[in-house]
Amino acid sequence: MNEIVRRLKSLDGFNKASELELKQWASFIKCIRHSAREVLYRKNDKITEIFIVLCGSVRVYDSVSSSEKKIFNFLGRGEYLGIAMAGLPAPKHPATVQCIEDSTFLSIPLSVYNDLLKKIPEVRDLVNRQISERFLELQNDICISRQLTPTRVADLLTRLLKKQELLGSYRLQIPLTRTDIAERIGAQSETVIRILSQWTKHGWIRTDDRHLEILNPQILEDIRHGKNIRRASTAASDPAEHDL
Numbered sequence: 001m002n003e004i005v006r007r008l009k010s011l012d013g014f015n016k017a018s019e020l021e022l023k024q025w026a027s028f029i030k031c032i033r034h035s036a037r038e039v040l041y042r043k044n045d046k047i048t049e050i051f052i053v054l055c056g057s058v059r060v061y062d063s064v065s066s067s068e069k070k071i072f073n074f075l076g077r078g079e080y081l082g083i084a085m086a087g088l089p090a091p092k093h094p095a096t097v098q099c100i101e102d103s104t105f106l107s108i109p110l111s112v113y114n115d116l117l118k119k120i121p122e123v124r125d126l127v128n129r130q131i132s133e134r135f136l137e138l139q140n141d142i143c144i145s146r147q148l149t150p151t152r153v154a155d156l157l158t159r160l161l162k163k164q165e166l167l168g169s170y171r172l173q174i175p176l177t178r179t180d181i182a183e184r185i186g187a188q189s190e191t192v193i194r195i196l197s198q199w200t201k202h203g204w205i206r207t208d209d210r211h212l213e214i215l216n217p218q219i220l221e222d223i224r225h226g227k228n229i230r231r232a233s234t235a236a237s238d239p240a241e242h243d244l
Contacts, residue, residue, distance in 0.1 A: 001026045007054060007106060012078060013122035025116065030107040040081065040097040040105070047091040050113040051081040056103025057174040060095050061183070071184040073134060074100070074160065074174045083127050084134065086110060101175055145186065150195055152185040154223035157205075161214055170217060175210035 004026035008014045014022065031054070034040060040051065043062060057076040061069045072095055075081065085091040108116070117124045137159070144155055160172050178196060182189040196212075199205045204216040214220060 004029050004031060004106070007031060010054075011052065013120055013126045016122050017120055021119070025108075025112055028109055028112045031104065032107050033102070033104050034099045036099055036101045036103075038099050040099065041093050042096045043093055045093050047082050047086055047093055048110055050083060050086060050108045050110060051097075052106040052108070053077050053079045053081065054104040054106060057100045058097050058103065059100055059180065060097050062095050069183055070186070071180065073137065074176065074180070074184070076164075076174050080127055080130055081105075084131055086113065100180075141185075149185070149187045149191050150223055151226065152187065153181060153192060153195055154220040156181065156185055157212065157214060158217070158220050158224050161217065170215070171208070171211055171213040173211070176212060177210065 001023065005019075005022045008017075008022050008026065008029075017025075034056075040058065053076055055077055057074060058081065059071050060073040060075065060081075061071040063069045081097055082093060085094055117127065140155070140159075144152055147155075157172070160174065161170065164173055178193045179189050181187075181196075182192040185192075196205065196207075200207070202216075204214075204219055206213050206215060
């Protein structure tokens with residue numbers, strides 16, 4: 001129980017709760033660990049608990065076919081999982097969540113989670129903000145879905161970087177493969193590989209053990225907004241590879 005209390009104290013919002021309240025909630029909360037590529041829950045599973053990512057990261061996706069999937073999001077430390085539909089009657093998960101790397105979570109029974117929202121306004125505000133941010137990301141994905149692949153890659157990397165601004169690092173904390181990026185933006189893996197290879201040659205990015213480091217954030221921001229697109233597109237000059 002002491003470990004759970006310590007973990008709760010390390011999370012935003014819970015510092016307003018009393019020691020007694022934390023201990024009461026901790027008696028119902030579990031700390032669980034999953035290995036890389038292990039599925040935390042699947043689409044249409046009943047929502048009986050809410051998860052908070054303590055360390056590690058996950059991909060949120062839906063299977064388009066037996067060999068193809070659409071990734072909706074990459075989520076890391078401090079993110080709540082299963083919250084979007086938790087307020088509905090007999091809620092079910094709308095997507096599958098899989099660990100990108102070895103990860104640790106707090107598992108909170110749904111009834112305890114609902115009690116937390118009532119008693120800790122800071123946690124409720126945080127959850128509402130995360131839900132809003134994810135819907136805004138979905139809206140952004142729809143808006144740029146017809147843009148050239150370099151624009152979509154730059155947009156994704158820039159948004160991931162901005163989510164971790166408080167860390168003061170240009171190294172993306174979530175380890176991503178080229179396939180992850182392609183399935184996230186709806187592009188061909190080969191096209192993404194060529195684009196990132198070209199950007200590496202230009203000195204705009206580099207890869208360190210699956211972690212991308214953004215060496216020139218400004219030029220990615222420019223590409224995201226349609227500037228320098230000719231230079232950024234040289235790796236995907238074949239019109240068939242623009243994935244429009």
